[in-house]
Amino acid sequence: MAVGAFSAALSGLNANASALSVIGNNLANMNTVGYKASTVTFSDLVSQTVGGASFDPMQIGMGVATGAITPNFSQGTPENTSTSTNAAIQGNGFFVLQTPSGGQAFTRAGDFTLNPSGTLVSPDGSEVLGYTSKTATGAIDTTGQPGAITISPGALQPPVATTNFTAVTNLSATAAVGDKATASVQIYDALGTPHVATITFTNASAGVWNYAVTLPGADVSGGTAGTPFPITAANNGTGQFVFNPDGTLKTVQAGTGAAGAPADFTITTPAWSDGAAASALQWNILDANSNPTLTGYNAASATSSVSQNGSAPGQVTSVAITSDGTITATFGAGQTVAVGQLALANFNNPNGLVKLGNTQFGQSQASGVANIGVAGTGGRGTLMGSALEQSNVDMGQEFTNMILAQRGYEANGKSITTADQILQDTLALKQ
Secondary structure (H helix, E strand, C coil), X not given: CHHHHHHHHHHHHHHHHHHHHHHHHHXXXXXXXXXXXXXXXXXXXXXXXXXXXXXXXXXXXXXXXXXXXXXXXXXXXXXXXXXXXXXXXXXXXXXXXXXXXCCEEEECCCCCEECCCCEEECCCCCXXXXXXXXXXXXXXXXXCCCEEXXXXXXXXXXXXXXXXXXXXXXXXXXXXXXXXXXXXXXXXCCXXXXXXXXXXXXXXXXXXXXXXXXXXXXXXXXXXXXXXXXXXXXXCCEEEEEECCCCCEEEEEECCCCCECCCCEEEECCCECXXXXXXXXXXXXXXXXXXXXXXXXXXXXXXXXXXXXXXXXXXXXXXXXXXXXXXXXXXXCCEEEEEEEECEEECCCHHHCEEEECCEEECCCCXXXXXXXXXXXXXXXXXXXXXXXXXCCCHHHHHHHHHHHHHHHHHHHHHHHHHHHHHHHHHHHHC
16 A cells, blocks of 8 residues: 555656646746746546445545646736837737748737838747738728738838718808809829819709819819819719708719719719829718718808828838727828738637747647637737737736645655655564
């Protein structure tokens, strides 16, 4: 029996030594960005059944084993930084990396920087993956496979041609026939040249306003400098708005089309004198909530807001990361444009991930396949730009666990010395 006590106590020494190693590693990484503490659980070994008259089984345990070492993926505290390329995940998910060796890894540590090529990378040089392709409207296309994100500070960003604009305008219900109101919209052609389109509203009768869109004559092919160039009705450059008695928009008649319920329509410009092709500009008559952007209330005729989606070429001066992972670059005269969007991955069983070092994890059969998408969708958390997630190591808990493991180690050591004494006493019986 003494020999069995030796082996059981030895297993206890090994198990508690493993626990102390895990605790020591947790404490060593208490200041490691994105580190997730691990927890050790024990399980008993198979028991030996001994004979006896008892109705119930008589079993003697054979010791203890390390049952599991499980990472704890609870949220770490986000801490603001002064680095715009840093990001912290709030909620579930992992950043997706392409390692220098070509493999794929996942991390919670968002201490990213730009390498000499302008590619977003982690401290070990792994490329941070995301989406950079754009749709026809200029939005980031997140339907494909994620790739490396390159943002070159100082590099000239290409222009974005204006494809839609919005003018939030009130046309006075008390205006007299012939009264006019104007709204100016700066748009950009495909070469990034700015142009000012002027919308002139003319009152035709109570609640009825005609519109006409003109461009500077020098800006369009066939125009005359100093003379406004009218966009024809065939290209929806003229039309009419009719308002209900309560001031809400009733019908829209664009160009040669028939009047109908309020809806967006497209105005086509002539070719531009700088060589750029003609522009197709969607006038957003309805906002994102399907509410008309034009009203006919008893207030002064005025345009309170104008917006459009084009931009001139310019050099990137700064970047920022939004809550959905969109990376926006500021260039030119304070203009911003989305240049990419970070990818996030989540797993059915994050505890099944394999630690790779550098606060990175690898996919395994136990974790399941990575579900890659963007922040705020599919159960993934949101992002905080210019911030880092700190480790989730709880010092108080770790010190408590250390004391328990130390006492367990000491107790098992005592079991060995006791078993040794019993064995010596047994050997002394023959003397």
